[in-house]
Amino acid sequence: MISEKPLLEMQGIDKSFPGVKALDKVDLTVYPGEVVALIGENGAGKSTLMNVLGGVVEPDSGTIKIEGQSVVIKNVSDAIKLGIGFIHQELNILDNLSIAGNIFLGREPTRLGPLRIINRRRMWAQTAPYLQELGLNLPASTLLSQMSIAHQQMVEVAKSLSLNARLLIMDEPTSSLTLSETKRLFDVIRQLRSNGVSIIYISHRLAEVKECADRVVGLRDGVNVGSLELEKITHDNMVRLMIGRKVEEFFVSPRAKGGDKFFSVSGLSTSRYPHHKISFEASRGEILGFAGLVGAGRTEMAHAIFGVEATKGGLVSISGEKLQIRCAGDAIENGIYLVPEDRRKCGLITEMTFRENITLPDLNRYAVLGLIKRSRETVISEKQCEKLKIKLTSVETLVKNLSGGNQQKVVLAKWLSLKPKVIIFDEPTRGIDIGSKAEIYHLMRNLADEGVVIVMISSDMEEILGVSDRVAVMHEGKITGILTQGNFDEEAVMRLAVGQKDWTGNKNN
């Protein structure tokens, strides 16, 4: 199956972004008909490397060869011409168009000469074979808005095939698929492979990688840290390749022993999963991790607790006192804060200054008779800036000019200028460099030690295992289990995350 001549050779790819070296002399070789899995932590450089290949970003230096020929990929259309197809995690589709309309976007077959009327029949006829090849049993005229995400993804694959793709990049293709859809995707991958298409498969889900990859390449901090041949692809080897250190190194053990059940949520149901109820308790001084697959309803839960999303019933209480939370203002008044997943959209007003962001939730505190005293704001802002070691030229800096890690610290600084009782972190280190990550973990631990309840939603397994004192695992809107320190490991969490009740054979809770 694997011929001796590689399809793709990337050599010495370097790429820096302001403040971060994203790729450091990375080599990557892919043979025809080979499935190469690219693994690594968030921020290891996987996406950047693939963006270089897909023409989304230009490398600072390095060479790319396709079938031995040096090529220059300046933009996406260069990549397409070279037979490189990129299936992004966020699908690149127009859901108001049909399957055929998406596949032939920008190169629609036309008729009536200069009138360029779209020849729909021909478009549909030309679409059908690709759908058949991928086992997609739908008419080519189906609107994408009426299809599941898995099927939409297949349309993207079909589009790449129609563009004669020889190499498909799939970035986290299963992140929003159900288990059976995932199985179906693997069948397609196998079939493409047997047709000689090479695939670069990016995933955090090691079980999937094990199932479909011929070879595994690990990236860590922008460096290619080696590869595993087929027979060496085991779970342990992959974890070692990815993290290169023991998981425990993250973990700082709690100073205070919890157990006071200070914060409790009972019977909470969100509008996404109206029939499931979420109940849990958390104590002062503990970090309660929330694991689960994307779409398990963790973010919705956080939003419901914080009052920014309507609930279908449920009770939130702090030290036994029931709270009425109808909007974020109510939650904030009661000392419950959210560090949201999408900090640029929900956490910060990036076009405003650091000072204005910090004081926004409790602006009246800085005002006399409704008029803001800027000097008071400045004092607090400078204090918070120093306390959280945020690198700023002045508190009047616009937040959009800060790095991801610093922006996350701004969100945190905003809440820490108040009196936190419970802080919910939703994906606290997504898109943040390693250094800032460690700082944020320490901040969380320090807050917990000061008696704040920390709820941490994370899809990063190492983070969940390395930072939490207890781990609650969610699956489709329900908590399927709560594991305590000492008896959670990746496997137990994964089992619960996919909805298995029996997460352990010999350990007990």
Next chain:
Amino acid sequence: MKKEIGISAMLIVLCVAVAILNPLFLSVTNLQNTARLVGMFGIFSIGVGVVIITGGIDLSVGSLFALFGVLLSFMLMSWGWSWPLAVAAILLTAVAIGVFHGFLVTKMNLQSFIVTLCGLLFYRGLARYIAEDQTLGFGYCTGFETLHRLTTGQFLGVPMPFVLLIIISFIMWVVLHRSVYGRYLFAVGRNEEAARFSGINTSLVIASSYVVSALMAGIGAILLAFYTNSISPSSHGNFYELYAIAAAVLGGCSLRGGEGSVIGIVIGAALLQVLQNLVNLLGIPSSLNFAVMGTVILIGVIADQILGRRKLKS
């Protein structure tokens, strides 16, 4: 601040140019009349500007002038209301209309463009129906001379509308640029979602901006009604919402929301009036009025875009 300086420079250059080409520009009568118009247009432009800062738009103000003008004439002339009562009634009606717009935008989740476009059509129609398409006025203002003086008179030689503009713009400057409410307006305009996640009642903030706009339109309507003393409901205040939007945009408001300043809006409104004046004084056919205004706004926006891009590069 940069934008205000830019547009101020534009205003000064324009004034100097007109003054050189026709010294009549600097005559007391002309200056007073221009100031009167700047006052009226400035006041309701500030209101529309507040809505624009939250990321919305208010197209209804022009028609509100007709409706309020007609109502005011009826109250004072036909129904014999005392003038303080009539003024209060107009302003209260304005507030009610603003609340209604705000409700539709925030609670019914309708786009502000649609809501206020329907308002533009509806209030105009209503005004014409109430007035039976007759031109109304205030005659010799017998019985409400005080109101007449307050709206059309002078204070130390300065026309009352301009005096009112100075008072209102000072108040609005404090509200927008110094108060908690003002900060909320800008925050909501910049990023409504993040504002909501910071505990701000974004619906209330947005809705309130429509109330401010309608209230300013109410004040402007009273001034305009007495200024013209002739309200023909089908044309009174036509296109005035566009003057307000143009003034706000010239003054540095972004239609995406979150940007703008009271000073900028006022100078923008003044610039538009000087332009009108220029057309009259330089003997340019008045049919070209709108064309001149459109050209100048376009040049201003293009200049701003080019300068903005250069700033980004450096």
